[in-house]
Amino acid sequence: MNILVVEDEPIALEELESLLKSYEPGHTVYSAVNGLQGLELAKRHCPDLIVTDIRMPGMDGLELIRQIQQINPNVEAIIISGYDDFAYARTGLQLGVRDYLVKPWKQKSLLTVVGAILEQLSVRCEEKRKADNWKIIRELEGRNPYSEQIQALSGEWIIMVSTLNNLRSAHKWVEHEPLTKTTIAELLFSVHIVFPDSHLQVVLFPCDEGTTKAVLQQSVQHIHEAYANQGLNVHSIAVLKKDDELSHEAYARAIKMLEQQIRLESSTYTYLTTEYAAIDMIGVWNQIRALEALIANREIKHIRPQIDRIVMQIRVLKVPAKEIGSLVNDMFTALQFKLMPDRNSPYIDMEIITDTLMSITSYSELADSLEKWLLEFLWNLGGAGKEPRELVHKLMGQIRHGYHRTDSLIQFAAEHHISVSYLSRLFKAEAGMNFSEYLIRVKIDQAKQLLELETLSVSKVGERVGYEDSKYFSQQFKKYTGLTPSEYQKSCKILPPK
Missing domain, CATH: 1.10.10.60 (Homeodomain-like)
Known part of the structure; x- marks a missing residue:
C-alpha cells in the first residue's frame, strides 16, 4: 500500500513520517510539505491512504482529498487539524474521510486508526486481486460471460505458461509460493500471475512502449530459470498475444505448444516460436516390434528387459511426453489388431493410460507402467498364467x-x-x-x-x-x-x- 503524508509544519511532518515508516517495508510512505506537492506525488504513486493537515498554503487538505479521489476513488483519508472546527469535520465526512484527529494528537490513536485502515485495505485489495484473477482465468479459458465485452487483456501481451514435471503430476505450484513471490518481486515492472489449475502457472507480461523486447525475454527467462536453478523440472512456453487476437485463442495455442515440448526428467523452455524438430522414431518402433513378438509367443520373462530397452531409446531421443502417449496408444492398437483381430472393444482402457502418462515424471515410472499394462493385456488374452x-x-x-x-x-x-x-x-x-x-x-x-x-x-x-x-x-x-x-x-x- 502507498501512504501519502502531507503537513506544512516541518516538525509535525517529520514526526508523522517517522511514525508511519514503522509500516514499511510492507507499505511505502511518501511525504509532502503542502497540498500542491502532495497532489504531484499522488499522480505518480496513486496513494491508498492519505494523512493530511487541513489548513495549508496553496491547497488545503480537503481540496487535496477531492482531487486525489479523482485519481483513486477508493482512497482512504485521515485529516489532522489544530482547529477543533466542526465545519471541517463535516466537510471531511462528506468526502468519506475515515477519521478526524485534533492536534495535539496522540501517537497511539493515530497508529490505531492507520493500522485498522491498512488492514481493511489489504483485505479489500486481496478480494479485488482474486476477482481480477478469476476474470483473467475465465478470459484465458474462453469462459467470459457474453455481457463482458471488454477484455482484461486487451492489446499485446506475452503469455508465459509453466508446469512442473508433467501436466498432471503430483507437483503443484502452491508448494513453491515463496519462490514465486520473490522472483516476481525482482522484475522491473508489474505482471499478472494466475493459476488456472494447481498444475499450471500463467504469468502475463504487458507489451507497452516502456518495455523493450529484450527486457521482456530476459524477464520470462529469469522466471523459468528461478525454478530450474532450484532443481525443479519446469516446462515453460511463452507466446505473443497479438493486439487483434482473443486471449483464449493465444492461451490455447500456448497450452498446445507446451504439451508438445514436455520431456520427462528435464526442464524445457520455448520463447515466441512454434518450430519443433521431428524425431526419428524408427529405432523405437523396431524395438516395439520385438516386444510384440515376445508377447505373441508369451515369453513373459523377456518382456521387462525389452521394455527397458524401449524406454532407454525414448530417453536418449528425448521423446516428448505427448508423443510417448501416442506411441503407447499405437502400440496397444497394433497388439490387439495382431493378437485378437476379431475383437472390437479394447482390452486396455486408453483413457486411463493417457491420464497416467500425463502424471508420470520419470522413465522408471514409464517402464513400470508399461509392464503393468502389458501384463494386464496378456492376462486378458488368457496366456500369462495365473490372474x-x-x-x-x-x-x-x-x-x-x-x-x-x-x-x-x-x-x-x-x-x-x-x-x-x-x-x-x-x-x-x-x-x-x-x-x-x-x-x-x-x-x-x-x-x-x-x-x-x-x-x-x-x-x-x-x-x-x-x-x-x-x-x-x-x-x-x-x-x-x-x-x-x-x-x-x-x-x-x-x-x-x-
Whole structure:
C-alpha cells in the first residue's frame, strides 16, 4: 500500500513520517510539505491512504482529498487539524474521510486508526486481486460471460505458461509460493500471475512502449530459470498475444505448444516460436516390434528387459511426453489388431493410460507402467498364467507356510517371471498392506501361537519365526500386540480355580 503524508509544519511532518515508516517495508510512505506537492506525488504513486493537515498554503487538505479521489476513488483519508472546527469535520465526512484527529494528537490513536485502515485495505485489495484473477482465468479459458465485452487483456501481451514435471503430476505450484513471490518481486515492472489449475502457472507480461523486447525475454527467462536453478523440472512456453487476437485463442495455442515440448526428467523452455524438430522414431518402433513378438509367443520373462530397452531409446531421443502417449496408444492398437483381430472393444482402457502418462515424471515410472499394462493385456488374452489376484493369494499362502524366508517376494517374482516392483503393487492392492507388513504380521501371529504353547523360551520363539536378535523380536512383538512376548505368555496362562 502507498501512504501519502502531507503537513506544512516541518516538525509535525517529520514526526508523522517517522511514525508511519514503522509500516514499511510492507507499505511505502511518501511525504509532502503542502497540498500542491502532495497532489504531484499522488499522480505518480496513486496513494491508498492519505494523512493530511487541513489548513495549508496553496491547497488545503480537503481540496487535496477531492482531487486525489479523482485519481483513486477508493482512497482512504485521515485529516489532522489544530482547529477543533466542526465545519471541517463535516466537510471531511462528506468526502468519506475515515477519521478526524485534533492536534495535539496522540501517537497511539493515530497508529490505531492507520493500522485498522491498512488492514481493511489489504483485505479489500486481496478480494479485488482474486476477482481480477478469476476474470483473467475465465478470459484465458474462453469462459467470459457474453455481457463482458471488454477484455482484461486487451492489446499485446506475452503469455508465459509453466508446469512442473508433467501436466498432471503430483507437483503443484502452491508448494513453491515463496519462490514465486520473490522472483516476481525482482522484475522491473508489474505482471499478472494466475493459476488456472494447481498444475499450471500463467504469468502475463504487458507489451507497452516502456518495455523493450529484450527486457521482456530476459524477464520470462529469469522466471523459468528461478525454478530450474532450484532443481525443479519446469516446462515453460511463452507466446505473443497479438493486439487483434482473443486471449483464449493465444492461451490455447500456448497450452498446445507446451504439451508438445514436455520431456520427462528435464526442464524445457520455448520463447515466441512454434518450430519443433521431428524425431526419428524408427529405432523405437523396431524395438516395439520385438516386444510384440515376445508377447505373441508369451515369453513373459523377456518382456521387462525389452521394455527397458524401449524406454532407454525414448530417453536418449528425448521423446516428448505427448508423443510417448501416442506411441503407447499405437502400440496397444497394433497388439490387439495382431493378437485378437476379431475383437472390437479394447482390452486396455486408453483413457486411463493417457491420464497416467500425463502424471508420470520419470522413465522408471514409464517402464513400470508399461509392464503393468502389458501384463494386464496378456492376462486378458488368457496366456500369462495365473490372474493377478490368484498370484497374490498364492504368495500369501507361501508366506503363511514359510514366514521365516525373507526373500520369498524376490524368489516368487522370479519364479513367475514378473518384476518385483509390479508384484509389490499387486500385493498391496489385494492385501491392503505391503509385503513386508504382511510378513511381519504373519510372523507375530505365529509367535503368539508358539508362546501360548509355553514349551519354548522367548528367544527360541523369536528364532523360529525368523528373528535372530531376541531384543528386536521383543520390540516388534510389542509394537503389534502392545505386550512384550513374556507379558503375552503370562497373560495366556490358565489360573487354577480358587
